[in-house]
Amino acid sequence: MRSTTGAPMSRRRFLTTSTGVAAAATAGGLLSGCAGSVSSGDSGGKTTLTIMSSGTELGTAAEIKQAEKTLGMTLKVVKYDLTRLTAMLTSGSAPDIVRAEGSDAPYLASHSVAQDLDDYFAKSTVLKAADLDPVNDIWRWDGKKQGSGPRYGMVKDYSQNYTLWYNTALFDAADEPYLSETEPLTYDKLLDVGKRLGASGKKSKAYGLSMGGTFETFMIMTTQAGGQLFNDDYSEVDFTGDAAKNALAWYIDLAKSRITPSLAYPDPNGWDWPTFQAGRMAITAQGYWFGGQIVTDEKIAATARFAPAPQLGSKRMSTCYTGTGLWMPKAGKNKDAAWQAMEYFLGGAPAKKRAETGAGLPALKSLRPLLPKTEGFQKEAYAVQSKELDYFSVLPFTPYIRMDAMNAVIYQLTPGAIKGSTSVTKLADQLNSGINKQLANGKKLIK
Amino acid sequence: MILARRTGLYLVLIALVALFVSPFGWLVVTAFKDNSEMAAYPVHWLPEKWQFGNFSKALTFFNYLGYARNSLIIATIYSVLITLSSAWAGFGFARMAARGKRLVFGVLLSTMMMPAMITLIPTYIIFARLGMIDTYWPWVLWGLAGAPYLIFLFRQFFAHMPRELEEAAIVDGCGYGRIFWRIFLPQSWPVLATSMLLSFTWVWGDYIAPSLLLSTDHTTLAVAVATQYVNESNQAPINNLMAAGSVLYILPVLLLFFVLQRGFVTGVSTSGLK
Numbered sequence: 001m002r003s004t005t006g007a008p009m010s011r012r013r014f015l016t017t018s019t020g021v022a023a024a025a026t027a028g029g030l031l032s033g034c035a036g037s038v039s040s041g042d043s044g045g046k047t048t049l050t051i052m053s054s055g056t057e058l059g060t061a062a063e064i065k066q067a068e069k070t071l072g073m074t075l076k077v078v079k080y081d082l083t084r085l086t087a088m089l090t091s092g093s094a095p096d097i098v099r100a101e102g103s104d105a106p107y108l109a110s111h112s113v114a115q116d117l118d119d120y121f122a123k124s125t126v127l128k129a130a131d132l133d134p135v136n137d138i139w140r141w142d143g144k145k146q147g148s149g150p151r152y153g154m155v156k157d158y159s160q161n162y163t164l165w166y167n168t169a170l171f172d173a174a175d176e177p178y179l180s181e182t183e184p185l186t187y188d189k190l191l192d193v194g195k196r197l198g199a200s201g202k203k204s205k206a207y208g209l210s211m212g213g214t215f216e217t218f219m220i221m222t223t224q225a226g227g228q229l230f231n232d233d234y235s236e237v238d239f240t241g242d243a244a245k246n247a248l249a250w251y252i253d254l255a256k257s258r259i260t261p262s263l264a265y266p267d268p269n270g271w272d273w274p275t276f277q278a279g280r281m282a283i284t285a286q287g288y289w290f291g292g293q294i295v296t297d298e299k300i301a302a303t304a305r306f307a308p309a310p311q312l313g314s315k316r317m318s319t320c321y322t323g324t325g326l327w328m329p330k331a332g333k334n335k336d337a338a339w340q341a342m343e344y345f346l347g348g349a350p351a352k353k354r355a356e357t358g359a360g361l362p363a364l365k366s367l368r369p370l371l372p373k374t375e376g377f378q379k380e381a382y383a384v385q386s387k388e389l390d391y392f393s394v395l396p397f398t399p400y401i402r403m404d405a406m407n408a409v410i411y412q413l414t415p416g417a418i419k420g421s422t423s424v425t426k427l428a429d430q431l432n433s434g435i436n437k438q439l440a441n442g443k444k445l446i447k
Numbered sequence: 448m449i450l451a452r453r454t455g456l457y458l459v460l461i462a463l464v465a466l467f468v469s470p471f472g473w474l475v476v477t478a479f480k481d482n483s484e485m486a487a488y489p490v491h492w493l494p495e496k497w498q499f500g501n502f503s504k505a506l507t508f509f510n511y512l513g514y515a516r517n518s519l520i521i522a523t524i525y526s527v528l529i530t531l532s533s534a535w536a537g538f539g540f541a542r543m544a545a546r547g548k549r550l551v552f553g554v555l556l557s558t559m560m561m562p563a564m565i566t567l568i569p570t571y572i573i574f575a576r577l578g579m580i581d582t583y584w585p586w587v588l589w590g591l592a593g594a595p596y597l598i599f600l601f602r603q604f605f606a607h608m609p610r611e612l613e614e615a616a617i618v619d620g621c622g623y624g625r626i627f628w629r630i631f632l633p634q635s636w637p638v639l640a641t642s643m644l645l646s647f648t649w650v651w652g653d654y655i656a657p658s659l660l661l662s663t664d665h666t667t668l669a670v671a672v673a674t675q676y677v678n679e680s681n682q683a684p685i686n687n688l689m690a691a692g693s694v695l696y697i698l699p700v701l702l703l704f705f706v707l708q709r710g711f712v713t714g715v716s717t718s719g720l721k
Contacts, residue, residue, distance in 0.1 A: 050662075055674055055682040061510065061664070076581070077663040079674060084659050087571035093580065205488045269486045273683055278486035292681035297483065359681035 047337045048074040050095040052085060053326075057099065057156070058345050071344055073337055089113065094331035096338040102138030102323025102394070103216070103403045105152055106234070109141035110399035110446055114152040115328040120339045121151060126347040131364050133158075138323035138394040144233070146396040153327030154346050157360030159287025160318040160388055162211070162220060162309040165294065169303040170197055170206060170282040179283075179307035181384045184318075187221065187250050190283070190310045191257075197282035198259030208259035210272050210284040213251045213414055215406045215435075216321045219395055221247035225313035234398035235443055237406075237435050239428035247312065248417075248424050255418040263411055264418035276300065285309070288385050292359025295375060306381035308388050318391040325363065361385070400442035409434035471697075477690040478502070485686055498687065505676070505691035514671040518651055519699075521586045521667060526646040528590025529597060530639060536593045537601025538627050542613060552602070559595045563655075571659055581662050586650065597642045604638045605631055640710025648700055672696050 051058065058077070059067060068075050078084065080099050088094055100108065108114040121129050135158045142149025164179065171178055174197050179185065185193065194209025211217065218239070219229050227243025230236070239248060254260050261267035267275055273293050275281045277300050284290065294304045309318040326346065328338050345351065347364060355362040355370040358378060362368055371385075372378045397403065413430050416422040422430070477485060478501055480494045505511065539545075540552050574585050608631060616626045632639070657667040676689040704711070 055677045056679060057682050060679065078661075079658055079663055079666075079670065081658060083567055084571065087568045087575070087659070090568065091572040091575035093575045270686075271683070274482070274486040274686065277483050278488070280486060280488055289681055293678060293683050296678065299483070354680070357680035359678075 050076045052080050052095040052098040054080045094329040096332040103397045105139045106141050106146050106399035109152045115330045116150040118150045126343040153325050155323045155325040155363035158323050159289040161287045162285045164307040166283040184308040184311045187310050206280045218247045221312045239431045264415040289360045304377045306384045316391045321395045400439045478694045501691040505688045509675045514668040518668040522647045522650040525586045525590045525650045529646045530642040532593040533597035534601045536598045540602040541605035637710045637713035640707040644707045
């Protein structure tokens with residue numbers, strides 16, 4: 001390199017300057033991650049487990065410290081993020097434990113990413129097969145269908161997803177009788193009730209009924225009505241059957257009535273709790289899990305009630321499609337230690353604490369008695385929930401693509417139908433086309 | 448006529464200011480609300496009862512100051528390094544001659560068109576193989592590498608400085624390293640301020656990189672504020688605390704802007720001159 005005026009640049013000065021910059025950067029020992037620990041963690045040569053979870057779902061910083069003491073390990077918690085998980089698996093630094101929804105279990109198992117946990121369950125004195133709640137079948141995959149075969153994960157806690165919470169104050173204001181604690185409403189009757197409860201005016205604006213319009217919604221309704229969305233090998237969906245079209249038509253009718261937050265007209269509060277808490281939502285299909293939120297507000301707790309999930313057909317079903325839990329990547333390097341941690345978080349003190357808060361049903365039958373019954377609404381909810389379990393079932397999903405991919409197609413296409421430019425028949429065709437294309441691509445990736 | 452035109456102009460400007468400031472104003476108002484007031488209808492434009500306690504709760508809900516310290520360390524390391532390295536590179540492009548310099552500069556600028564998202568996974572893999580995950584080394588390396596936009600700013604600024612200055616220094620026996628450190632860099636404070644402000648803000652406000660590379664215990668305030676104000680039992684967001692935490696999170700950057708704003712405006716406006 002030469003200067004514009006021909007004078008040579010001082011190599012010595014260049015090197016001195018560059019070294020100075022690098023030295024300044026490293027000064028003070030600020031660069032190691034430990035320097036930035038907010039909980040003064042020190043691995044001290046113990047086994048280090050990397051756990052990918054969301055928020056503080058496995059515990060606060062103090063509770064994670066307690067877990068480290070109990071387990072005699074260092075726990076490095078990283079935020080669940082699909083991009084990061086992909087990067088970790090690709091770079092050969094797989095996390096030891098990961099959270100996921102049970103609907104993704106077939107995908108994880110069939111892509112040979114998740115570890116078969118049967119041997120661990122067989123030996124465990126904490127997580128015994130006989131004590132596992134039936135919801136854990138959502139994490140089983142026999143190579144062809146979900147619900148049987150080896151276990152690839154375990155549920156943390158769950159709800160029968162479409163059980164209802166409602167605000168009696170809004171029912172009273174509309175002179176509407178309360179919902180039955182034992183008999184489910186049909187979807188059509190529920191829509192009528194919602195329409196009567198939805199109020200809009202200068203001084204009030206309340207949603208009558210909040211229900212999502214996701215793949216899971218349509219799958220639950222279709223299954224209840226005796227139809228099915230997937231074909232036998234889960235490689236295609238069909239929304240054009242009568243049951244599926246009825247489910248789509250019902251949801252489009254609900255969304256068009258504007259008594260529910262929808263993809264076309266979302267609730268600016270982001271999700272149901274703030275609106276329910278403000279007394280502006282009469283019914284929400286959030287599941288038992290929502291009780292963990294209701295208990296934080298005395299005023300709303302005094303008027304909240306729990307009711308069975310609605311039905312579309314003659315066969316009563318109350319399903320769970322999420323079953324959020326933990327799984328171990330096959331590529332993890334500390335599997336025995338990871339299993340110990342799973343035993344602790346899913347069967348130890350954290351699992352007991354979660355059960356006691358009522359933010360979901362426990363995944364172990366032995367923990368069910370711990371569900372809260374202190375507050376009036378909790379006693380009533382417990383009674384309704386106990387009966388609802390008789391109708392419990394899990395929904396089977398495809399191994400070829402993740403649920404998010406199917407819902408992305410639904411989120412793209414349903415607003416057109418809600419706003420009136422697309423008929424239900426056309427929507428069903430579009431959904432078939434969009435989702436089946438993704439399924440076909442996904443199928444090619446499985447060896 | 449002139450008065451009417453000026454009044455109209457001010458009205459338009461006031462409307463634009465209101466438009467741009469309103470999201471921040473709404474955030475501040477939300478930070479003072481009780482949780483139940485946030486979804487009230489008719490909308491409560493101002494809180495019925497101002498919840499000043501939201502701010503102390505936001506500071507103690509998790510180790511706020513610990514995460515703020517992490518953000519400060521990373522943002523300072525990065526902004527100092529990237530300012531120096533970009534200035535150094537900008538000086539080279541402005542004042543040195545080399546074969547292919549224009550081509551290299553063109554390639555450098557074209558990298559600004561590449562969306563950062565597409566390099567996320569390769570970036571993770573590289574840092575994982577270098578053993579730098581969950582450390583602050585990636586920010587050091589990024590800092591030492593310089594940023595195309597800042598290099599462009601410095602290059603433009605240095606390019607219009609008088610050649611006589613450089614020639615006089617050479618006659619006095621200065622090499623190019625010394626010319627850079629002693630003459631050009633001290634004169635470029637408006638661009639230095641701009642570069643420090645921009646780069647500090649990039650890192651202070653960055654969610655994706657720390658979320659990808661750091662564990663929950665070592666992460667930054669941006670990630671903590673976005674993810675940790677949740678109901679412990681069911682992980683539902685606590686929006687008023689999140690708003691209060693966000694207001695506090697914005698303050699250091701606002702402060703930095705007010706301190707450096709003169710330089711920032713001058714830097715941006717003069718770096719385009721040649």
